[in-house]
Amino acid sequence: MRTITCSHPRCSRYHQPMPSDICTACSKPTRLAEITEVEEENLFDVAYTTQYQVPVLRIEMNLELAEPLQEYANKLKQQIENQFGNEIPSELTPLFQTEPADLALHSICHQIGISVPLLVLSDRQDLNSYCETEKNRVNTLKTIAYFFDTTDGGNGTCEELFDRFEAFAVRAAQLVEACNCQYGCPRCLTDARCPQDNQALNKALGLFLLQSISDESEYF
Numbered sequence: 001m002r003t004i005t006c007s008h009p010r011c012s013r014y015h016q017p018m019p020s021d022i023c024t025a026c027s028k029p030t031r032l033a034e035i036t037e038v039e040e041e042n043l044f045d046v047a048y049t050t051q052y053q054v055p056v057l058r059i060e061m062n063l064e065l066a067e068p069l070q071e072y073a074n075k076l077k078q079q080i081e082n083q084f085g086n087e088i089p090s091e092l093t094p095l096f097q098t099e100p101a102d103l104a105l106h107s108i109c110h111q112i113g114i115s116v117p118l119l120v121l122s123d124r125q126d127l128n129s130y131c132e133t134e135k136n137r138v139n140t141l142k143t144i145a146y147f148f149d150t151t152d153g154g155n156g157t158c159e160e161l162f163d164r165f166e167a168f169a170v171r172a173a174q175l176v177e178a179c180n181c182q183y184g185c186p187r188c189l190t191d192a193r194c195p196q197d198n199q200a201l202n203k204a205l206g207l208f209l210l211q212s213i214s215d216e217s218e219y220f
Contacts, residue, residue: 052152073100107206
């Protein structure tokens with residue numbers, strides 16, 4: 001169908017109907033375009049998979065981080081409700097539906113990944129990440145993140161991240177602060193390769209956690 005939409009391929013709202021002249025995700029102008037809607041989806045009985053061996057960096061958060069994350073999330077929610085009332089933009093609804101730790105950790109995985117080429121001779125696509133929940137965790141928060149190289153045998157990016165994790169976090173925070181988008185865009189948050197389809201992200205909560213890594217590193 002033909003409708004107003006965002007025409008920037010790396011935007012999280014790419015080719016989704018948009019009611020305004022400016023994309024609410026990437027702040028770029030929208031335009032009239034032909035978009036495709038899925039009418040029917042067929043799934044294979046056995047999923048197609050690929051396997052390879054690479055170094056993996058596992059990130060856990062101490063239980064003490066839950067309280068400051070929740071307090072900051074509550075502050076953000078109050079600001080959003082004061083500004084938008086009941087008409088909250090879709091980019092901000094995860095803040096009201098998802099645990100702050102899930103949002104924050106998933107967000108910094110993207111933000112740190114974006115900062116990789118700024119610190120090492122590497123490409124943004126040399127590193128990827130994945131978040132999951134382990135319900136039986138006792139001494140840390142249940143949300144766990146994994147960084148991994150995207151080439152068989154590794155390319156050195158994950159090892160560099162392990163050695164200089166705080167430096168990557170600081171650089172990522174600077175990148176996020178310098179981006180003038182409202183809620184997150186491909187320059188500071190979203191990633192077209194995200195295994196979780198860019199769901200459960202929040203620019204501000206990610207920035208809060210990035211800053212906490214250098215200020216309160218005992219949380220990790």
